[in-house]
Amino acid sequence: xxxREKEIERFSxxxxxxxxxxxxxxxxxxxxxxxxxxxxxxxxxxxxxxxxLSQMKNLESFNLVSEIFEEEVAQxxxxxxxxREDLILRVSVVExxxxxxxxxxxxxxxxxxxxxxxxxxxxxxxxxxxxxxxTPISAIGWAIKTLIDKKLGPLTKKQSEYxxxxxxxxxxxxxxxxxxxxxxxxxxxxxxxxxxEFSLEAIVEFVLxxxxxxxxxxxxxLQYEKPFPKLPLxxxxxxxxxxxxxxxxxxxxxxxxxxxxxxxxxxxPAQGTEVLFSIRDNxxxxxxxxxxxxxxxxxxASNAMKMQPSGTGLGLYLCKNIIEAHGGRIWxxxxxxxxxxxxxTLPIK
Amino acid sequence: xxxxxxxxxxxxxxxxxxxxxxxxxxxxxxEALDGEEGLKKIQERKFDLILxxxxxPGMDGFEVLDRLKKEGMLSKIPVxxxxxxxxxxxxxxxxxxxxxxxxxxxHVTPEEIVAKIKEILKK
Numbered sequence: 001x002x003x004r005e006k007e008i009e010r011f012s013x014x015x016x017x018x019x020x021x022x023x024x025x026x027x028x029x030x031x032x033x034x035x036x037x038x039x040x041x042x043x044x045x046x047x048x049x050x051x052x053l054s055q056m057k058n059l060e061s062f063n064l065v066s067e068i069f070e071e072e073v074a075q076x077x078x079x080x081x082x083x084r085e086d087l088i089l090r091v092s093v094v095e096x097x098x099x100x101x102x103x104x105x106x107x108x109x110x111x112x113x114x115x116x117x118x119x120x121x122x123x124x125x126x127x128x129x130x131x132x133x134x135t136p137i138s139a140i141g142w143a144i145k146t147l148i149d150k151k152l153g154p155l156t157k158k159q160s161e162y163x164x165x166x167x168x169x170x171x172x173x174x175x176x177x178x179x180x181x182x183x184x185x186x187x188x189x190x191x192x193x194x195x196x197e198f199s200l201e202a203i204v205e206f207v208l209x210x211x212x213x214x215x216x217x218x219x220x221x222l223q224y225e226k227p228f229p230k231l232p233l234x235x236x237x238x239x240x241x242x243x244x245x246x247x248x249x250x251x252x253x254x255x256x257x258x259x260x261x262x263x264x265x266x267x268x269p270a271q272g273t274e275v276l277f278s279i280r281d282n283x284x285x286x287x288x289x290x291x292x293x294x295x296x297x298x299x300x301a302s303n304a305m306k307m308q309p310s311g312t313g314l315g316l317y318l319c320k321n322i323i324e325a326h327g328g329r330i331w332x333x334x335x336x337x338x339x340x341x342x343x344x345t346l347p348i349k
Numbered sequence: 350x351x352x353x354x355x356x357x358x359x360x361x362x363x364x365x366x367x368x369x370x371x372x373x374x375x376x377x378x379x380e381a382l383d384g385e386e387g388l389k390k391i392q393e394r395k396f397d398l399i400l401x402x403x404x405x406p407g408m409d410g411f412e413v414l415d416r417l418k419k420e421g422m423l424s425k426i427p428v429x430x431x432x433x434x435x436x437x438x439x440x441x442x443x444x445x446x447x448x449x450x451x452x453x454x455x456h457v458t459p460e461e462i463v464a465k466i467k468e469i470l471k472k
Contacts, residue, residue: 131404134433135360138454142366145458151373174455185436239437 021089023107024096029053032104041087041111080112088116126184130177137177141170179314182243183297197233200241200275200346201226201266207245208264211253218258225265231275232268234346240322241346247315248279248342254308255340256283274328274345282339286332294332295320303336319344352397352470353377357387357413358431359405363454367400367431370459371466384408388416396426398466403432403443414446423447427469431462 001009015022021037029052038044076093083089091109095102144167146152148160155163208215208224215222252262263280284303286294293299298313305311323330327347334340354376358364368378379396381387383405391399399417403410410432417423427449432439435453443451449469452462 131433134455135363138433139360139362139366141455142363142459145460146366146370149460151370177455181436 019110021107021109021111025053025105025107027102027104029105037111041089042083080116081109086113087111088113123184127181130181130184133177134174137170137173141167141174144170176312179312179318182318183314195235195237198236198238198241199231199233200236200277201231203238203242203245204264204266204277207242207249210246211249214250214253215262218253218256218260220253220256220259221261223261223263225263225267227266227268231266232348234275234348236326236346237322241326244319244322244344245277247319248277248344251315251342252279252281252283252340254311255304256281268348272348274347276343276345278341278343280339280341285336285338285340286334287336291334295330351375351377353379353395354398354400354466355379355381355387355390355396356400357381357384357405357410358400358402359383360402366459367462370463374463374467376466384410384413387413391417391422391426398470399426399428400462400466401428401430401432401448403430403434403439411442411446414443414448418447429465429469431457 015033016035018035018037021041022033022035023031023038024033026032031048031051031053034044034048075095076091079091081089081091088111089109090112091107094106094108096104096106144163147155148163148167204224208222249262249264256262261282265278267276268274269276284307286301287303290299290301294301295316297317299317300311300313320330323344323346328345330342330344332340332342354371356364356368356371356378358367358380359382364380364382368380371378379390379394381390385408387399387401388408390396401410401413405413410430414423414428414430417426417428428447430443430448430451431454432443432451433454435451435456440451450465452465457465
């Protein structure tokens with residue numbers, strides 16, 4: 001064999017035997033190569049060579065194709081596609097380009113069925129465990145509340161104080177479990193349940209009413225800039241967006257000193273493609289070295305932990321997931337000791 | 350005459366706390382440890398309200414609701430769900446099956462449970 005032939009042979013053997021599925025298309029979308037893994041997982045046969053992918057609509061594996069090409073994207077990286085109940089693939093598409101000339105497309109995929117089901121088991125376990133934890137915690141909470149309310153007889157001042165502390169601690173556990181359940185739920189991917197056209201303004205006002213006692217208790221000066229004219233309705237999962245707004249406003253309250261200032265505003269930036277929510281506080285701020293991790297699961301800033309020991313570090317992680325699932329963006333500006341502003345957008349349409 | 354409430358709840362301590370609180374408020378209370386016992390008691394006696402847990406050994410609370418609905422009992426006796434299942438779909442399912450309201454155990458105090466029962470019975 002010539003050196004050149006050997007080289008080509010080596011490449012094609014390598015492709016042929018890869019543990020990933022590989023399909024190569026030419027510049028007009030004809031199949032010019034697929035490897036053993038494609039035969040094994042999708043049942044493709046040799047006669048498919050030379051066919052145009054877009055003409056194989058009756059093929060069982062067509063949804064692999066249609067999902068990718070529907071959007072006519074040149075590139076897809078790591079898209080998870082459920083082919084059948086027992087076959088889940090992570091698929092990528094790369095355009096084969098030489099300079100400006102497009103020579104074709106490379107589609108490759110990995111079978112992640114097992115990974116996927118393990119991940120699901122893990123989430124189900126977390127969800128069941130969290131539910132199970134709620135029962136003893138409810139029992140403790142109810143019993144202590146009954147004692148605090150002196151239903152079982154009088155208490156000394158100190159007993160009363162201790163019981164109230166225990167009750168608060170138990171409430172922290174309740175919140176932690178709520179957050180864990182919500183997180184498990186986000187990761188189940190079925191998080192956006194019902195999307196309706198709804199007013200972000202109405203949500204902000206609803207949450208403000210809910211949190212009004214805390215705002216007053218801390219003597220916080222709250223300014224709320226109502227948008228004028230009214231903002232258009234936005235397609236959203238109302239309960240989830242409520243959760244985001246509640247998290248952001250509670251954070252601002254919790255991490256602002258008594259007598260501090262919070263300013264909330266709603267607007268529609270000039271392009272008119274999205275609505276923008278922002279909340280500025282003059283609270284403790286986020287230390288610079290910790291900013292990269294603000295949206296990570298279980299992260300809590302060191303100064304926040306000192307001020308409010310009871311947080312779970314899941315709130316902003318939830319917010320980010322929810323906003324991104326809606327196609328929006330979430331970010332912040334902050335200066336330690338001076339305050340923080342959080343922003344999020346939701347696309348209109 | 351005092352109103353009669355049936356608590357269907359498998360966790361003894363939770364059952365006792367609620368039961369005590371209700372008796373304190375002048376209600377007559379009966380207890381059932383699971384769905385089957387609950388249904389049996391409902392067939393035998395007349396209740397003014399049923400406080401229903403969902404995760405029960407054997408027949409679960411959803412099934413109890415379903416049976417009551419099929420037998421046309423729900424128009425006569427209001428059911429208040431008191432459960433620690435609290436995801437949106439579970440709440441919606443419970444209400445769709447005809448429960449009057451849905452309380453999540455970890456989110457309420459015994460007093461709030463009594464207040465909700467009073468509110469339902471007043472209607």
